[in-house]
Amino acid sequence: MLSTRDIVSIALFAALTAALGLFPPITLPATGVPITAQSMGVMLAGALIGARRGGLALLLFAVLVAIGLPLLSGGRGGIGIYFGPTAGFVLSWPVAAFVTGWLFDKHRGQPHPALSALYLIIGGIGVVYVIGWTWLAVMNGWDVAKTMGYALPFIPGDLIKVALTVVIARGVRKAIPNL
Amino acid sequence: MFELYRPGDSFLHRMRPGAKLLALAGGGTAIFLLPGLPALGAVMLAVLMIYGATGLGLGAAWAQLRPVLIIFAVLFAAQVFISGWMTGAFFITRFATLLMLAGLLTLTTRVSDMVAALEHGLEWLRPLGLNPSKISLALALALRFIPVLAQITSEVREAQRVRGLDRSIIAIAIPVIVRTLRMSDAIADAIEARGYNPDRP
Known part of the structure; x- marks a missing residue:
């Protein structure tokens, strides 16, 4: 059962993911691919509040976008997002936060930074890519395996986000040990 | 509260959010099932006419597409490269039509009304333990x-x-x-x- 405290932290991480969308996207010089801070909300939710609350926070975020709030980076929003080519990414976020959180939940205390990074790569990159890029391929009638090749230029940016999330999550846990 | 809603008094503004959602689900599915570019073009024209009839105007329809233009350009290029011009045009027209159709719901429904409709709809989930x-x-x-x-x-x-x-x-x-x-x-x-x-x- 969800306590009032759980509901509050779910709502806060949904709002935090929205706030991360306010950071201007940074374009990586090597690949020309813009990276946004928003998907760090997914990783942070999983790493800090665990599978159940983290997954629900991102589900709540997806609902807020659907009912017409311009919360995605670049001020996009509305139910049209779920009819567009990138719908799979937004829909993958609750699953990604859940999987990331599940990996972190299995640990007592804080995992080693390298292990944290591995968890974030599996949940925050792996899950998002499998769902997001498969969706994109299917919607366009493309071969899924070939489409995954187009995803490669995005990986460096996402690895930077993993590194940032490891540092941020450690900093937060240092300030609030009994999270 | 900031939102994408545009105030107005058209038939779409007055329609209940639940009914609009159902209509969107039906319309979206129909667009997915349409086979050819001419049929899609006709539906797109109809959607644009609704933008005109509701007083939202063609500018609002364009505003739905503007944020995703770069994504569209990349997808179109990939599509032309993989399967040719016609397929590229078909998929881009389909995405554009869907986005504009869905935009009609977002532009004519207040977030507060969507929340109310959602809460009403959620009552059905109570037997499932929610x-x-x-x-x-x-x-x-x-x-x-x-x-x-x-x-x-x-x-x-x-x-x-x-x-x-x-x-x-x-x-x-x-x-x-x-x-x-x-x-x-x-x-x-x-x-x-x-x-x-x-x-x-």
């Missing part, structure tokens, strides 16, 4: 927290600018999250102190 009042609370809290967090983020950014750290995600994210999490205990206590009981059906 508690609609908890979902309503989470929605209401998130709507309230979004401007608060945007405020905290800009305050922290302002403070870090003094140290030349206003572009460092780490120097901003840690204080924002710590402040937010410290707030959450106080908020939960305040909610329960006012008589909210999460396990009341």
Whole structure:
């Protein structure tokens, strides 16, 4: 059962993911691919509040976008997002936060930074890519395996986000040990 | 509260959100099943006519597509490269039509009305063990927290600018999250102190 405290932290991480969308996207010089801070909300939710609350926070975020709030980076929003080519990414976020959180939940205390990074790569990159890029391929009638090749230029940016999330999550846990 | 809603008094503005959602689900499915470019073009024209008839105007229809133009261009190029011009045009027209159709719902429905419709719809989930009042609370809290967090983020950014750290995600994210999490205990206590009981059906 969800306590009032759980509901509050779910709502806060949904709002935090929205706030991360306010950071201007940074374009990586090597690949020309813009990276946004928003998907760090997914990783942070999983790493800090665990599978159940983290997954629900991102589900709540997806609902807020659907009912017409311009919360995605670049001020996009509305139910049209779920009819567009990138719908799979937004829909993958609750699953990604859940999987990331599940990996972190299995640990007592804080995992080693390298292990944290591995968890974030599996949940925050792996899950998002499998769902997001498969969706994109299917919607366009493309071969899924070939489409995954187009995803490669995005990986460096996402690895930077993993590194940032490891540092941020450690900093937060240092300030609030009994999270 | 900022939202994408455009005030107006057309038939779509007056229609109930639930009915609009059903119509959108039906229309969206139909667009997916349409076989050829001419049929899609006709539907797109019809959608544009609704934009005209509701007073939203063609500018609003264009505004639905503008943020995704780059994505469309990349997809179109890939599509032409993989399967040719006609297929590219077909898929882009389909995405554009779907986006504009869905935009009609977002532009003509207030967020508060969508929340009300959602809460009404959630009553059906009660037998499955879901508690609609908890979902309503989470929605209401998130709507309230979004401007608060945007405020905290800009305050922290302002403070870090003094140290030349206003572009460092780490120097901003840690204080924002710590402040937010410290707030959450106080908020939960305040909610329960006012008589909210999460396990009341």
